[in-house]
Amino acid sequence: xxxxxxxxxxxxxxxxxxxxxxxxxxxxxxxxxxxxxxxxxxxxxxxxxxxxxxxxxxxxxxxxxxxxxxxxxxxxxxxxxxxxxxxxxxxxxxxxxxxxxxxxxxxxxxxxxx
Amino acid sequence: xxxxxxxxxxxxxxxxxxxxxxxxxxxxxxxxxxxxxxxxxxxxxxxxxxxxxxxxxxxxxxxxxxxxxxxxxxxxxxxxxxxxxxxxxxxxxxxxxxxxxxxxxxxxxxxxxx
Numbered sequence: 645x646x647x648x649x650x651x652x653x654x655x656x657x658x659x660x661x662x663x664x665x666x667x668x669x670x671x672x673x674x675x676x677x678x679x680x681x682x683x684x685x686x687x688x689x690x691x692x693x694x695x696x697x698x699x700x701x702x703x704x705x706x707x708x709x710x711x712x713x714x715x716x717x718x719x720x721x722x723x724x725x726x727x728x729x730x731x732x733x734x735x736x737x738x739x740x741x742x743x744x745x746x747x748x749x750x751x752x753x754x755x756x757x758x
Numbered sequence: 759x760x761x762x763x764x765x766x767x768x769x770x771x772x773x774x775x776x777x778x779x780x781x782x783x784x785x786x787x788x789x790x791x792x793x794x795x796x797x798x799x800x801x802x803x804x805x806x807x808x809x810x811x812x813x814x815x816x817x818x819x820x821x822x823x824x825x826x827x828x829x830x831x832x833x834x835x836x837x838x839x840x841x842x843x844x845x846x847x848x849x850x851x852x853x854x855x856x857x858x859x860x861x862x863x864x865x866x867x868x869x870x871x872x
Contacts, residue, residue, distance in 0.1 A: 648800070675858055687801075687846065687862040700859055735801070742857035743850070744790055746806055751799035 646670040650736050650750035657726055658758055665721045665753045667736030676719045677737040677747060678711065680704070687735065693719065694742060726757045760785040764847050764863035772871050775837050779866045781847030782829040791823055791830050792860065794846040801846055804832070837870045844868070 649668040657663050669676050678690040691701045693711050701709075710722045719738075723730055733754050737747040761784045771777055783791065790808045794801035805814045807823035807830060814821050818837075823830045834841055844867050848860040 677858060677860075679860070679862075686864050687848075687860075689859050689861065692858050699857065739858060743852070744806075744808065745858070746792070746803050747858065747860060748803065749794070749800045 646748075648736055648738055648748050648750035650734075650753050652753060653751065654754045654756070656756045656758065659728055660725050663723050663726055663755065665723075665734050665736075665755070667719045667721075667738075667750055668717050669719055669736065669738030670740075670748055671717070673738035673740050673748075675739045675742045675745075676711075676713070677739075678721050679735045679737065679749075680732040681735065681752075682729075682732045690721075690734075692742075699742070723755075726755075728757050731755055731757045760849065760851055760861040762847055762849050762861050762863040764845075764866050766866060767864065768867040768869070770869045770871065771837055773838055775870075776833065776835045777837060777868060779832040779834075779845050779847075779868070780829060781832070781863055783847075783849045783861075784828065785849050785851040785861065787852035788825065789850040789852045792848045792850070793821055793830070793832050794848065796844040796846055796865070804845075834868075837868075839870050839872055842868055842870045 651666045676693045681687045692699045733752045735752045736750045739745040739747045765780045793804040805821045810825040818835045821832045844865040847863040
């Protein structure tokens, strides 16, 4: 069964460093999303992406964050200068359609900022 | 602000018991409600509900939506230890150019003892 793949599974970084989290969505999906889950809290929407541009972003998704689809298969989330409060599990998801469709999630990248 | 509340937050049962998990929501322009099961890795899709009163079933799991009272329930009959997981409820709402953005509840932690 097709699945969303995320790498790495765990990323440790120093505060102020840049990190790139990578995702390979399901191949025929057109809509891509990033969510994050801080330990003990709800899963929160960060950004949605379609047709090579951001369609919606949350208040969390400030200038330190960016997303990109550098080629036909990868979807990346970059955090330019990490802060301690960026420590969380980051989930990538994809769907075939943008609305009224199932989003399939990857296993997540646990980001630890020291 | 869209809001999704799940109850109970945690539940401990024995194998063979039946459980009911609740999800209530307050969103503007509801589109759909989704249930996911989260074990140690990716949230895996269970159900998507868009219409009131139509029960969806998959094996021992079933779910129904009440759009008048703004809630959904997820039932699991004859529970097994493999049902132990966090069950997430998420709602998609319609707004402007927004599509696909999911608002999650805090999850219900289900523990099934042998």
